[in-house]
Amino acid sequence: MLPEAVETVTAAVTAALSAAGNASSLHTAGRSARRVVEESRERLAAAVGARPSEVVFTGSGTESDNLAVKGIWWSRHDADPRRTRILASAVEHHAVLDAAQWLADHEGASVEWLEVDDQGRVHPDVLREAVERDPSDVALVSVMWANNEVGTVQPVRRLADVCREFDVPFHSDAVQAVGQLPVDVAASGVDALTLTGHKLGGPLGVGALVLGRDVACTPLLHGGGQERDLRSGTLDTPAVAGLAVAASLAVERQPELHARLSGLRDELVRRVQELVPGAVLNGVPVPSADRLPGNAHFSFPDCEGDSLLLLLDARDVEVSTGSACSAGVARPSHVLLAMGADEDRARSSLRFSLGHTSTAADVDALVEALPAVVERARRAVLR
Amino acid sequence: MRLLAALSGGVDSAVAAALAVEAGHDVTAVHLALSSAPATLRTGSRGCCSKEDARDAGRVADVLGVPYYVWDLAERFRSDVVDDFVAEYAAGRTPNPCLRCNEKIKFTAVLDRARALGFDAVVTGHHARLADGVLRRSVDAGKDQSYVLAVLTPEQLAGTVLPLGELTKAQVREQAAARGLGVADKPDSHDVCFIADGDTAGFLRQRLGAQPGPVVDALTGTVVGRHDGAYAFTVGQRRGLALTAPAPDGRPRYVLGLEPVTSTVTVGPREALEVIEVRADRARELAPLAFPLTCAVQLQAHGRAHPCTVVADGDGWRIGLAAPVTRPAAGQAAVLYAGDRVLASATTRG
Numbered sequence: 001m002l003p004e005a006v007e008t009v010t011a012a013v014t015a016a017l018s019a020a021g022n023a024s025s026l027h028t029a030g031r032s033a034r035r036v037v038e039e040s041r042e043r044l045a046a047a048v049g050a051r052p053s054e055v056v057f058t059g060s061g062t063e064s065d066n067l068a069v070k071g072i073w074w075s076r077h078d079a080d081p082r083r084t085r086i087l088a089s090a091v092e093h094h095a096v097l098d099a100a101q102w103l104a105d106h107e108g109a110s111v112e113w114l115e116v117d118d119q120g121r122v123h124p125d126v127l128r129e130a131v132e133r134d135p136s137d138v139a140l141v142s143v144m145w146a147n148n149e150v151g152t153v154q155p156v157r158r159l160a161d162v163c164r165e166f167d168v169p170f171h172s173d174a175v176q177a178v179g180q181l182p183v184d185v186a187a188s189g190v191d192a193l194t195l196t197g198h199k200l201g202g203p204l205g206v207g208a209l210v211l212g213r214d215v216a217c218t219p220l221l222h223g224g225g226q227e228r229d230l231r232s233g234t235l236d237t238p239a240v241a242g243l244a245v246a247a248s249l250a251v252e253r254q255p256e257l258h259a260r261l262s263g264l265r266d267e268l269v270r271r272v273q274e275l276v277p278g279a280v281l282n283g284v285p286v287p288s289a290d291r292l293p294g295n296a297h298f299s300f301p302d303c304e305g306d307s308l309l310l311l312l313d314a315r316d317v318e319v320s321t322g323s324a325c326s327a328g329v330a331r332p333s334h335v336l337l338a339m340g341a342d343e344d345r346a347r348s349s350l351r352f353s354l355g356h357t358s359t360a361a362d363v364d365a366l367v368e369a370l371p372a373v374v375e376r377a378r379r380a381v382l383r
Numbered sequence: 384m385r386l387l388a389a390l391s392g393g394v395d396s397a398v399a400a401a402l403a404v405e406a407g408h409d410v411t412a413v414h415l416a417l418s419s420a421p422a423t424l425r426t427g428s429r430g431c432c433s434k435e436d437a438r439d440a441g442r443v444a445d446v447l448g449v450p451y452y453v454w455d456l457a458e459r460f461r462s463d464v465v466d467d468f469v470a471e472y473a474a475g476r477t478p479n480p481c482l483r484c485n486e487k488i489k490f491t492a493v494l495d496r497a498r499a500l501g502f503d504a505v506v507t508g509h510h511a512r513l514a515d516g517v518l519r520r521s522v523d524a525g526k527d528q529s530y531v532l533a534v535l536t537p538e539q540l541a542g543t544v545l546p547l548g549e550l551t552k553a554q555v556r557e558q559a560a561a562r563g564l565g566v567a568d569k570p571d572s573h574d575v576c577f578i579a580d581g582d583t584a585g586f587l588r589q590r591l592g593a594q595p596g597p598v599v600d601a602l603t604g605t606v607v608g609r610h611d612g613a614y615a616f617t618v619g620q621r622r623g624l625a626l627t628a629p630a631p632d633g634r635p636r637y638v639l640g641l642e643p644v645t646s647t648v649t650v651g652p653r654e655a656l657e658v659i660e661v662r663a664d665r666a667r668e669l670a671p672l673a674f675p676l677t678c679a680v681q682l683q684a685h686g687r688a689h690p691c692t693v694v695a696d697g698d699g700w701r702i703g704l705a706a707p708v709t710r711p712a713a714g715q716a717a718v719l720y721a722g723d724r725v726l727a728s729a730t731t732r733g
Contacts, residue, residue: 310452314450328437330453382495
């Protein structure tokens with residue numbers, strides 16, 4: 001967490017504990033809690049180019065994605081039962097993928113996974129072609145702002161233009177983007193945007209859905225109707241405050257962070273490609289503005305990501321191999337498979353993420369450890 | 384030493400890993416995902432593949448403060464253990480999948496990978512004693528697992544650490560409780576881990592299909608019943624034969640033999656099962672042996688050791704028993720012991 005977010009959360013927790021304020025209560029303590037929530041709403045809205053009334057606080061990015069995908073689908077389908085189609089990119093986070101698939105399995109939706117190119121990008125023409133097949137039956141479109149695994153930034157503005165042309169709501173999961181890239185909801189043309197606290201230096205367990213005022217959306221959680229009658233449940237006031245402070249700072253510092261991280265990342269990529277024979281950078285080649293600044297994602301042919309992870313972990317380098325099932329078994333990344341990689345290549349892949357605490361020394365440590373680690377991992381492949 | 388502890392999610396492997404940590408070794412834990420559908424939360428019969436076991440294994444690693452990973456060996460397990468299990472039954476033999484898993488998965492795939500990654504050895508929670516390359520029975524005779532480890536080569540044993548051999552199962556549970564390990568009172572696993580409901584015949588029927596055939600009385604040569612698949616039977620089995628004609632002498636009949644090509648099951652009286660010689664192939668010696676050899680042989684996982692004299696025969700042995708024994712099913716391990724020390728193993732011909 002950003003130190004400023006820690007301070008905000010700590011102060012708000014102390015205040016909340018001494019006053020036991022519930023932001024939806026009418027008494028004094030409740031009013032002060034509500035004031036924290038409303039100020040946070042304004043602050044967050046200002047940070048991402050939205051109106052305060054468009055900010056719906058939730059418990060997580062996952063909840064925001066589910067609310068957007070299911071809620072908008074239900075409303076659109078209720079208004080016109082022909083609208084059953086969901087168009088979503090094949091590289092979405094599971095919070096979107098699985099929500100859409102659930103609608104297909106249980107509610108009669110049909111899902112079309114929008115094809116991506118070998119860098120993970122959805123071309124606006126691909127979206128246009130899919131919508132044009134029958135604009136009247138599209139319930140919503142969901143394409144993430146930037147991919148969490150390979151870092152590819154989507155042409156959000158141009159995708160939103162296509163949706164606007166056919167009057168179809170457009171949701172974008174921007175969990176990875178806020179604080180890393182310039183994100184302006186109004187200028188982007190998106191109708192719904194997901195963000196979450198811990199990805200931008202704020203607390204865990206809080207997220208938001210920025211939802212255009214005219215976008216109809218059916219609630220997932222029913223009850224007190226605290227958030228615009230769209231999301232019920234008592235808000236975690238300190239977490240909301242921490243999210244807003246972190247978001248506004250992250251956005252303010254975004255240009256500087258982008259410059260610093262992309263410089264470190266480009267250096268990392270260059271040295272890895274030089275020192276590790278056969279290493280393949282997945283996603284958009286660097287330098288480029290179309291890649292998350294702290295993201296480097298490689299395949300190391302003839303290695304297993306699991307082995308690389310274990311060996312790097314032992315050298316205090318934290319990396320990620322992608323998602324695992326509930327029993328902890330690593331799965332070949334659906335993102336890489338959608339980009340045309342085969343299973344072996346997907347299993348040989350590793351993501352290196354640089355964040356606001358990363359330094360040139362971290363890059364040095366990684367680059368020094370990597371060649372021997374890759375060599376050793378190659379020997380550990382089961383024959 | 385740098386040790387890789389295989390955590391199944393059960394109490395034995397948990398205590399084995401804990402003892403390795405306390406002995407000052409640098410321990411890393413792995414849980415082996417062996418089921419191709421690990422997303423099953425199993426109750427009752429627990430095996431090595433459920434979500435609950437993966438979580439328990441992860442919790443043990445948390446408590447011990449060691450790194451923890453899940454290794455996906457489902458594909459290897461399917462081809463080397465499950466397919467082999469089915470093929471052995473189809474050929475009229477009775478395999479021991481735990482032994483096969485030790486031989487092919489835990490002490491080959493896992494050990495090879497561990498060594499390549501820079502580990503010196505693999506730690507497991509098997510109940511057996513191992514020191515200086517000598518494998519012995521556990522002090523807990525009821526829990527001894529030296530029989531299913533006897534297939535390992537000296538090279539594999541050199542990369543194996545078995546911390547539990549001097550402990551009884553009750554002591555292992557006490558040690559787990561003393562360390563605050565949540566698996567201290569987790570029930571023992573039973574049966575075959577990849578057959579959750581314990582219905583081996585049903586599992587085989589699904590894979591091999593119905594192969595109906597006659598049940599023939601060995602003495603009279605007459606057909607005394609029908610069956611849906613010879614693979615559902617094991618030599619020595621008495622129950623579940625569903626015979627239509629009683630034996631002439633009115634005594635119970637046992638499975639004497641399985642003939643997969645004609646799908647024939649032969650049955651007969653108990654005495655017909657008794658043998659004084661057993662032949663076994665593909666012998667593996669833990670140390671060089673001189674024949675003829677006077678020792679004891681164990682012919683099934685939970686059987687006792689019988690005094691015998693062994694002579695070499697091709698790549699295996701002829702085992703002469705001091706007293707008649709019930710003929711083992713083909714495909715079981717014959718393990719030779721000198722006292723509590725494991726000498727060698729081979730596969731029974733039946």
